[in-house]
Amino acid sequence: MIKVRDPARLRRRAGLACGGLGIAAVLAAAVPTLVSNGTIAVASAARTATVEIANFKFAPPDLTVPAGTTVVWKNADDSPHRVADIGGAYASPALDTEGSFSHIFAAPGVYAYFCSLHPYMKGKIVVEPAGAGS
Amino acid sequence: MADRDETEALGAAQINRRGLLKCMTWAGAGVVWGLSGGVPRTLGLLGSAAAAEAAPGDLTFVQISDSHIGFHLPPNPDPTATLREAIAKINAMPVQPAFLVHTGDISHLSKPEQWDTALEVVKGANKQVFYIPGEHDVADAENGKAYLERFGKNTQGRGWYSFDLGGVHFIALINVFDFQPGFKSAGLAKLGDEQLEWLEKDVTGRSTSTPIVVLAHLPLWTIYEQWGWGTADAGRALGYLKRFGSVTVLNGHIHQIIQKVEGNVTFHTADSTAFPQPAPGTAPAPGPMKGVPAGELRKYLGVRTVDYIRSKGAPALTDTTLVG
Ligand SMILES: [Cu+2]
Numbered sequence: 001m002i003k004v005r006d007p008a009r010l011r012r013r014a015g016l017a018c019g020g021l022g023i024a025a026v027l028a029a030a031v032p033t034l035v036s037n038g039t040i041a042v043a044s045a046a047r048t049a050t051v052e053i054a055n056f057k058f059a060p061p062d063l064t065v066p067a068g069t070t071v072v073w074k075n076a077d078d079s080p081h082r083v084a085d086i087g088g089a090y091a092s093p094a095l096d097t098e099g100s101f102s103h104i105f106a107a108p109g110v111y112a113y114f115c116s117l118h119p120y121m122k123g124k125i126v127v128e129p130a131g132a133g134s
Numbered sequence: 135m136a137d138r139d140e141t142e143a144l145g146a147a148q149i150n151r152r153g154l155l156k157c158m159t160w161a162g163a164g165v166v167w168g169l170s171g172g173v174p175r176t177l178g179l180l181g182s183a184a185a186a187e188a189a190p191g192d193l194t195f196v197q198i199s200d201s202h203i204g205f206h207l208p209p210n211p212d213p214t215a216t217l218r219e220a221i222a223k224i225n226a227m228p229v230q231p232a233f234l235v236h237t238g239d240i241s242h243l244s245k246p247e248q249w250d251t252a253l254e255v256v257k258g259a260n261k262q263v264f265y266i267p268g269e270h271d272v273a274d275a276e277n278g279k280a281y282l283e284r285f286g287k288n289t290q291g292r293g294w295y296s297f298d299l300g301g302v303h304f305i306a307l308i309n310v311f312d313f314q315p316g317f318k319s320a321g322l323a324k325l326g327d328e329q330l331e332w333l334e335k336d337v338t339g340r341s342t343s344t345p346i347v348v349l350a351h352l353p354l355w356t357i358y359e360q361w362g363w364g365t366a367d368a369g370r371a372l373g374y375l376k377r378f379g380s381v382t383v384l385n386g387h388i389h390q391i392i393q394k395v396e397g398n399v400t401f402h403t404a405d406s407t408a409f410p411q412p413a414p415g416t417a418p419a420p421g422p423m424k425g426v427p428a429g430e431l432r433k434y435l436g437v438r439t440v441d442y443i444r445s446k447g448a449p450a451l452t453d454t455t456l457v458g
Pocket residue numbers: 056080081082115116117118121
């Protein structure tokens with residue numbers, strides 16, 4: 001259910017010890033930059049996790065990510081879907097087949113969302129403090 | 135832009151009433167009536183002589199639905215072509231409808247160019263068209279702003295309206311906004327309090343003998359909760375309507391014909407002009423039936439004629455596929 005994409009490469013690029021993260025599909029999107037003291041740092045805490053939409057379901061329906069993660073929803077269905085926070089914090093336009101939408105989850109918490117075209121489709125993002133689990 | 139205004143005007147005011155009245159001569163006894171599950175159906179015409187001179191009823195109109203212009207996948211990569219075929223079917227009807235209704239999902243993704251294409255094709259019928267949105271028509275980032283700007287003239291609230299034609303009272307309800315997330319409830323569509331209050335006022339004082347036609351995109355009864363095929367507060371709407379002697383509810387959304395009778399109220403979902411969806415619960419999810427072979431597709435697509443004949447009460451519905 002959960003796809004972890006090349007964690008070794010991820011660790012290399014990010015220069016972080018992410019191996020113990022035990023959470024879904026986290027990729028470092030940030031480009032490492034050389035800072036003045038000569039160490040490698042990550043420009044931002046940007047990481048990406050993916051939720052696939054297929055057969056009118058979010059997969060995984062529950063996703064746990066560290067704070068600062070960009071969650072990307074990708075529509076693999078023949079029908080469009082829309083991703084919407086139940087509190088209205090974010091909402092995507094209709095995502096056509098192969099379309100995607102992303103949202104950055106900055107603060108820890110539990111965020112329920114649904115498809116506003118097919119409201120019985122639901123999921124949640126559990127955001128943990130950035131250091132947790134690493 | 136005069137053409138566009140004419141095509142998109144929703145209010146009855148812009149109807150060419152004289153043109154309509156011409157169609158209202160009393161029908162001959164050419165139509166055979168049947169009952170199928172309590173729903174009046176037209177079985178056919180009494181021979182070719184009768185067909186040749188088939189007289190129009192009090193009021194005949196055509197329902198089209200779910201044209202999904204912009205859809206581009208199997209089983210129908212070209213829904214513009216099948217919409218054009220639907221319009222050709224209408225143009226070939228011996229009794230020309232007074233007007234058309236489109237029960238939503240005009241476009242696939244609420245894009246102006248998709249509506250442009252749909253309206254251009256539908257214009258080929260040379261008829262007034264009454265539109266309501268499907269959820270695909272209010273799926274822009276601003277939740278329906280584009281649809282309402284374009285189609286919402288002369289409507290109330292978020293697009294609902296009513297009008298009277300040929301002695302029939304038409305009520306166009308909108309149940310594609312404010313879907314409730316399916317956490318505590320089933321995740322069904324909703325009409326909402328504002329619209330329901332409007333509806334109650336709209337029918338107050340009307341004679342119970344006035345035939346009522348209700349247009350709505352999602353079904354006004356729960357066909358299949360697991361796929362969201364229902365409207366949570368439809369019961370309240372029907373409560374305001376049940377005193378009428380004839381209420382005909384025409385829906386789209388599920389891309390197949392399913393009917394139900396409840397007292398004086400008959401419910402009818404319609405075929406799409408674009409692609410079929412599976413029967414409730416027969417597939418892991420709703421959505422286009424991509425396995426339908428090209429040669430079979432038109433069996434699943436169609437248009438519906440609704441024909442009122444004086445003294446018959448409920449209208450006769452005839453569904454015609456796009457085959458042939
Ligand atoms: Cu959806």
